[in-house]
Amino acid sequence: MFDSKLLFHDISGQFVCPMEQDIFSDVTIFFRTGKDQVFKVFLCTDENEYPMSLMDEDEVREKGFEDGFDIFDYYKVIVKLGDKPFSYIFKLELGNRSNDAHAVYYDYRGAFLRKPAADNHMAFRLFPGAHVPKWSRGAVMYQIFVDRFCNGDKDNDVLTDEYHYNGGHSVQVNDWNKYPHPSESYKEFYGGDLQGVIDKLDYLKDLGVEVIYLNPVFVSPSSHKYDTMDYDHIDPHFGKIVEDEGRLLDEDITDNRKATKFVNRVTNINNLNESDLLFAKLVNEAHQRGIRVIIDGVFNHCGSFNKWLDKELIYEDGAFLSEDSPYHKWFDFKKKKWPENNTYDGWWGYDTLPKLNFEGSRSLQEYILRLGRKWVSEPFNADGWRLDVATDLGHSESFNHEFWQRFRNAVRDANPDAIILAENYGSSRNWLLGNEWDTIMNYDAFMEPVTWFLTGEEKHSDEFKKESLCNTALFWKSMKKAIGENFGNFSMYTSMNQLDNHDHSRFMTRTNMKPGRSSDPEGPQAADKGVNKGIFKEAVVMQMTWPGAPTLYYGDEAGVCGFTDPDNRRTYPWGNEDKELIDFYKNIISIHKKYPEFTDGSLVQLGKTSVRGVLSYGRFTGEAASVIILNNNNKEKEIALDLKPLGIPDNCSFDKLIQTSESGYDNNGSYEVLNRELNITLPAYSSLVIRYSKH
Secondary structure (H helix, E strand, O other): OOOHHHOEOOOOOOOEEOOOOOOOOEEEEEEEEEOOOOOEEEEEOOOOEEEOEEOOHHHHHHHOOHHHOOOEEEEEEEEEOOOOOEEEEEEEEOOOOOOHHHEEEEEOOEEEOOOOOOOOOOOEEEOOOOOOOHHHOOOOEEEEOHHHOOOOOHHHOOOOOOOEEOOEEOEEOOOOOOOOOOOOHHHEEOOOOHHHHHHOHHHHHHHOOOEEEEOOOEEOOOOOOOOOOEEEEEOOOOOOOOOOOOOOOOOOOOOHHHOHHHHHHHHOHHHHHHHHHHHHHHHHHHHHOOOEEEEEEOOOEOOOOOOOOOOOOOOOOOOOOOOOOOOHHHEOEOOOOOOOOOOEOEHHHOOOOEEEOHHHOHHHHHHHHHHHHHOOOOOOOOOEEEEOOHHHOOOOHHHHHHHHHHHHHHHHHHOOOOEEEEOOOOOOOOOOOOOOOOEEEOHHHHHHHHHHHHHOEOOOOOOEOOOOOOOHHHHHHHHHHHHHHHOOHHHHOOOEEEOOOOOOOOHHHHOOOOOOOOOOOOOHHHHHOOOOHHHHHHHHHHHHHOOOEEEEEOOHHHOOOOOOOOHHHOOOOOOOOOHHHHHHHHHHHHHHHHOOHHHHOEEEEEOOOOOOOEEEEEEEOOOEEEEEEEEOOOOOEEEEEEOHHHOOOOOEEEEEEEEEOOOOEEOOOEEEEEOOEEEEEEOOOEEEEEEEEOO
């Protein structure tokens, strides 16, 4: 009898060899069916049907799939690639003659009877010539919002009344544990800096971190630094202040030309150079510990303090003051109202975020390309860029595609081992073709489906949907759609899989399933109440066992809560960490790094989608298979799983890698599997990871 659950193909190295392909090269593609259930298998493109050959037992054994040889057949075909993306699905003939009436088709959605349209976005795709750094596959990343992480140098702290910005003076926060102000956190400074990151590198190494992603570190007047003042230098408030002269502003003064201490701190070349050297030291110290460093590139817009615009009249040759400025065309002025022309285009209308006018200036384009090369080269040696709001860069999509191709080439020419990942909401299909971005912050195929399933909450904690909570069918439908829509192998296995970040509420807070903002009458304290560590650990287990690069947001491992921006930017609670949670993170990170199926293996759905609140899947290679089960219900569940899709022996033993619950976790135990079936009872809000290995 035909069993569609036994059909399988994905874009991992198990079923596509090699997993990254050169242009005009041969690639071997494999497909799995139930034993003796299919007459013929074809790999189908829009133009051709390639017959696949049935593999004999020696070929199956060489591939490492012999454990399932009694229930599976394997087919293969060698295809010659060109220099364009290669899209394909499979056609299976179930009868004994070639007739589409007897055909079943297979793509990311699984098996179905109707032949898909030519523009099917659920087809598998290969990208000849697309290569990513080997270190980035499955790498454990750690995002740091620098001002709130660790204060390693008190002498560079922003001072109260140091300067005026966006309606008020800068504020030095002396209470490290203070909640961020609901509306003015951008001008609150807690004192975190690069020396603080250096001081905590051993902590991050011990945690298991392999990559640090730093929110913006260039000169800027805000604590978030998404309003760049000078892209050429690290902000001395994050770096080093060696010459500290001048005065603070009087309370009623708003003219920053009189903020002489601030001006000296951020324009004095000795402060800037020393800060740049401290960044180089950070990267070098990280590299010595086997940790990479990615920096944030905010090129869509700059800040009104930016030296090219110079609305504060600090640099004296900016485009705000004079039409004769060499940077005049770097901005889009709507009217000729010089001097002090305030009609420049602001991103989303914000005058503090001037939009850079890329199409209007070739020199601006070349400048940004130079910056792209500079910071990944000696002596700085950053390991890549995260591109902020990357699809908003220019005024047209065609320009953005063209520019990001040039940016990629510039960065890779300077540092062939650098990665380029982008922030984008919605489809990234046309950006992940292998010649622009390497990968993305994975909202559609990780953060959002995981959040809806486990918490029923929207990622900002703005909405709760009971119908999405524990909706297993919706989870798989959303995941498969987003994976098929967006990813190739190179981009999927490097995607930044986050539970939260600087733009969204803390995942720990989402586990209370109560929408809110820090500006609500209940205040930010409400974000700390009613959280569920059982659900949180389910999410982390999934993060560490799903394809991609699991990315922590600083303090997740310490139990930090918070509503969306700015409450999600609380300080790291040094001395008040949740030690049990940190130990759990160390444990699950070590599991992720130790077993290859979690970084390179195939992903297969297990279990029934009709069972609410229970999510099961497998990760497997030719050498091992792991089963991941989540029970997100508020009561224990008896779970029966058919493990045949993993290709394991009929009877075998699985070791427990980890089991979590509301009260803790453990790593001891084993499970006997008979007839490839697992029967188990899991407590409420728990997860389990078990593993079979040939050796």
